[in-house]
Amino acid sequence: MSAAWRVVLAEALKQHRRIFGTKLVVFSMLVWPVLTLATTYYTILPVTAAPGAAERWPLVGEPQRLAAFLAAGALAYTFFFSLVQSAWHFSFERVSGTLEALFLTPASRLALVVANGSGALVQNAWLFGAFAVAAAAATGTLHVAHPGMYPVAVAALLVPAVAWGAFLNSLLMFSRDSAFLYTLLDDPLWFVAGVRLPLFALPLWVKAIGLAFPLTTSLAVLRGALLDGEGVRELGGDLALLGGLSAALFALTAVTLRVGERHAQKTGSLQLF
C-alpha cells in the first residue's frame, strides 16, 4: 500500500472520530441540507409566481423540476461547504498542538491536505448525496443521456471538491486569522455559484467571479448530466474547465504548502495560535 494511501486512511479515521462524536450527527447530516433545500425552495416560490417569470425561467412552471434543480444545488453546495468547514477545523490543529506533530512526520503534505478534504467529504456528504439521488429517482426528475454520465457527474463533483478542499486546507493551515475566509466562503459561495438561481439570472460580474469557483462549473455539469440529459459532447467545455480548475487548484495547493511550510519554519509560526 502506498504511503499516500495510508495517509488517506489515517485522515479518514481522524475525520470520522472528529465528526461523529454522537449519533445525532448522522441525523444532522441529512437534516441540515434538507432544511437548507426547503428554505431555498420556499424562498424562491413567491418569486416564481411573479408575472413573466416562467418566460425567463421555464423551470418555475414545473415544481418538481424546480425542486430537483435546487436539490442539485444543495447537494453540490453541501460537498463544497463541508470542505470549507473541514479546512476551518484543520486550522485548529495549530491550537491543539497536533499541527507540529503532523509536520514532524515524513508524510507528504499534499497527501495530508487532500486526505483531510476527502475524509471530510465522505463523512459529511454521503448521506445527503444518497438521499438526493434516491429522491430524484423516485420523483422521476432524473434525465440522463447515458448511464456513463453518472460516473461523469460524480467525478465532476468529487474531484474539484477535493481540489478545493485541499487548497483551502493549505491556506488555513498556515494562517492564524483564517476565520474571515469561513465567512467569505459561506453566503457568497451560494450566490456566485448559482446554487439557488440559474446563472443567467445573475449579473455579468457575478458570473465572472463565479467562474473562479469550481462549484459553479461542477453544478453546471451535475445539472446538465443528471437533470437535462446532456452528454459528454454538450458538457465538454465545462468538463475541460473543471479539469483545468482542479489541476490549477492542486498545483496552487502544492505551492502554498511549500511556501507556507517554509515561512512557518522561518518564523516559528506553527506553534503560534
Add this chain to the structure above:
Amino acid sequence: MSAGIVIERLTKTFPPPRRVFGKRRPAPAPAVDGLSLTIPAGAVTGLLGLNGAGKTTTIKMLATLLRPTSGSATVDGLDVVRDAREVRRRINLIAGGERMVYARMTGRENLWYFGQLYDVPRATLHRRIGELLDLVGLTDAAGTLVERYSRGMRQRLSIARGLINSPAYLLLDEPTLGLDAPIARDLRAVVADLAAGGVGVLLTSHYLAEVEQLCRYVHVIDRGALVAEGSPAELTAGTRLPHTVELTLTDPAPDATKAVDALAARAGAEVWHDTDIDGRPRVTLRHPDDLAGELTTTVVRAGGAIARVEVSPPTLEDAILAMAAR
C-alpha cells in the same frame, strides 16, 4: 557519511513581526547563536540552560520544524533542510505537556494514525503499538478516548507517539514535565535502555538530577551560545563550587571547636557553629574541596566525639545556576 547529529555554527534569528503601518521593528537577538555540538548515537546527551537559552529552538531545528538562519545540522550526514524528509524518518520529538495527540481518538488509534503517517510497515505496526502501550503503561486504557485520559496519561501517550517510528535519534524536550515520580522514573529507565540499544538521545530538562543520572555528556547554553560542556562531574568540578561538610558532636568540646576554626582559617573555608535539633554542637564547613577527612581527623585529635558527618557535594543544578549568574 558522519554518524550522529552534528551541529556546526548553527544560528537562528526569528524575523521581527511584520507591521502593516509604521517602521519595521529591528531584528531581535539570535535565539541560537553559532552553536556547535555533536550528539552521538547510543548515548544520552544533555542540553541545558535557563528559560530562553535556546534549547527548544535548537531541538526544533533538528526536528526540521524550524529552519536555521545560518550554519548547518546533519543527522547521519543528512542535512536537516535539504534532506528534511529523510531526516524526519530517523528522528522523533517528545515535548513536555500533553499536546501532540488527538483527544477524540483512543490511545491505540492515535498510535495507529501516526504509524500510518510514518509509513511504519503494516506487518509490524500493530505489534509495535502493543509494545509501546505496554511500555508506557496504557494497555488497559488503549481503547479509551484520549479526552478521558489524565494529564499524565496523555503525556505517556505522547511518549509512545514519539517512539512509533523507532527513531534512530530521539529529541526530548522536558519529557517528564507533569509526570508522577514513578512514571518519570520509568521513562528515565526507557531512555537509558534506548540509548543502550543504540539510539542517540538529546535531552533537555529542568530536572537536573534527571540529566545527571542519564547524560554522559552535557552542553550548557546561554542566550543561544555554548558556555560550557563536559560530563556532569566535569561541569560541576569546573565551577569550583563549595562542598558542604556538616559534622555533629556528641557533646560540647571547646578544644575541638578551636581546632576546627584553625583548620578553616588555614584552608580558607567558610565555617559556622550552631546546634542541631537535639541541642548537640554542630559545625559546618564550606570549601571547593571536600574537607570531610581533614575535619573529622582534626575533631578526633582534639578530643571531640563525632555523632554524625554529612557531606554535600555541589550538584549540577548548583553549577548551572552559578554559570547563569556569571
